[in-house]
Amino acid sequence: MITLYSFGSSFNLIDPSPFVVKTHFLLTQSNIPFEILSGPQYLQKAPKGKLPFITDGDKTVADSFFIEQYIKQAYDFDINSHLSDQQKAECELLCAALEDRMYWYIVYFRWAYDANWQVLKDTLFSRLPFPLSKIVPKVARKDVLKALRGQGTSRHSQQEILQIAEVQLASMNKVIGDKPYFFNDQLSMADICAYSMLGNILVPSLPSPLQDLVKHFPNLVRYCENIHQTYYP
Ligand SMILES: N[C@@H](CCC(=O)N[C@@H](CS)C(=O)NCC(=O)O)C(=O)O
Incomplete structure (x- = not known):
């Protein structure tokens, strides 16, 4: 099991x-x-x-x-078995872009963005007993901020991060158009990666300029809501 x-x-x-x-x-x-x-x-x-x-x-x-x-x-389970070799390559590139780039913007707007840090701290660390409840969030935040700097995202201004994110989101918005899935009207790893990231950005209790940006792309919002309703109702 x-x-x-x-x-x-x-x-x-x-x-x-x-x-x-x-x-x-x-x-x-x-x-x-x-x-x-x-x-x-x-x-x-x-x-x-x-x-x-x-x-x-x-x-x-x-x-x-x-x-x-x-x-x-x-x-012997391959969610991408219905993809052509060309589509498999495109799928791989999309997932890499989301995981190596967009993921870090999610991290930034949770851990470095003060308003959401408070919400995150209260949600993730609230069950820790004192004094761990004071120490662990501070240490965890310090580690994540260091990682954000090492990876490079937090060397940009917030404005610059949003500028890069906008180009990536606009590209995804264009590719998905009004389709329910990226490829062949069927779920693939591309949708799983996209939903994992977009769903995490669109969390109502963690509003951010990144979330506002996604909401400017109606195809992405509709696409994400459809996947959510179908697979995580
Ligand atoms: N490349 C890994 C990334 C996993 C990852 O970054 N996990 C984060 C949470 S989103 C984590 O466990 N962070 C805890 C830490 O770094 O201490 C994967 O695809 O599974």
């Missing part, structure tokens, strides 16, 4: 981590039975110090990319 290790449902999302949402979404589509164990304590057990990871019997697989590969190899 597969066990998915996650942070746990919050903000009305299956998980505040887009990578956990991606993995959860993929597993539900595969019809492979799985259970979920949730909590930040699993970060300590995570082979790469990040969530998600899965265990399956005596196997442990870390990182949503490798989990997808594992599901393909061990269970």
Whole structure:
């Protein structure tokens, strides 16, 4: 039996981590039975110090990319089996753009953007006993801000981040148009990655200039709502 290790449902999302949402979404589509164990304590057990990871019997697989590969190899489930080779390549590029770029803008507008940091802190760390409730959020924020600087996003001004995000969102908005899915009227990894990120940006309780930007692209909002209604009603 597969066990998915996650942070746990919050903000009305299956998980505040887009990578956990991606993995959860993929597993539900595969019809492979799985259970979920949730909590930040699993970060300590995570082979790469990040969530998600899965265990399956005596196997442990870390990182949503490798989990997808594992599901393909061990269970012969390929969500992209209906794609042509050209579409598979396009799908790969879209997911990489979302995960290597847009993900960091989500992180920025949660951890570096003061208004949302308060909400995040109250949601994620509220159950910790004193004095951990004071120490852990500070340490976690410091680590994330350092990562944002190392990765490069927070070296830009907020205005510049939004300028880059706008180009990426406009491109996605154009590609999706009025279609329900990126490819062949059928769910693929492109939709799973897009929903994982867009759904995490559109969380009502975490408003931000990034969220406002997404709302300027009606195709993206409609697309994301459709996927949500169909797969996570
Ligand atoms: N490349 C990884 C990224 C996973 C990731 O960045 N997880 C974040 C949450 S969204 C995490 O666990 N962060 C905790 C930490 O860095 O301490 C994947 O695809 O699974």
